[in-house]
Amino acid sequence: MDILVAGGHGQVALRLLKLLADQGHTARGLIRSPAQADDLRAAGAVPVVGDLENDASLEEYVRGADAVVFAAGAGPGSGAARKQTVDLGGAVKLADAATALGIRRYVMVSSIGAHDPVAGGESMRPYLEAKAAADEYVLAADLDVTIVRPGSLTDEPATGRIRATTELGxxxxxxxxxxxxxxxxxxxxxxxxxxxxxxxxxxxxxxEAIAALGK
Incomplete structure (x- = not known):
């Protein structure tokens, strides 16, 4: 498959791109800075330079993909406004581009707590509100969407073993x-x-954990 990962220089995204490339897929990462391109190439991925936040449309970058992954984020040091333009706006643009081009598969990297942003407290609320709105938008689109809400991210080595649940909270x-x-x-x-x-x-x-989700 040809897979475009938005937010291609993120820590999860780079790991994903390497896995996809190692599996024989065409792994393309959408990045804003050309200076990040070598890191993607080192992972076996194809860098695609474009501005997720400010470009009016992402169709130019998405064209030719069989699936897209939204793994972008404004980051913990950003304000509420950028969370709206990146975490929400970027996800919306990616969904719109995929819909316009007939690319059905969309995988969203969301967050635990997005089901109840108010419970996240003042500091987390803008981020969780943006994530919740983005999830709602892509689910309503004419796309085959899977939303993954990871827990607290660590840099420990992979375990290959997980707990996945559709019961949120x-x-x-x-x-x-x-x-x-x-x-x-x-x-x-x-x-x-x-x-x-x-x-x-x-x-x-x-x-096994993923297969059990639909049962």
């Missing part, structure tokens, strides 16, 4: 490596379309 850690592995698996699991699930490290191998 849990908390716990998950490694970035395991998030990337789940995203790669979900992209080749069309039966996960329509699901929103939380993701943590756990006891179940990734394929």
């Amino acid at each position: 849990h908390r716990g850690p998950v490694t970035r490596d395991d998030v990337a592995a789940v995203l790669a698996h979900v992209l080749e699991a069309p039966e996960t379309a329509g699901l929103t699930f939380e993701l943590f490290n756990g006891d179940d191998p990734i394929p």
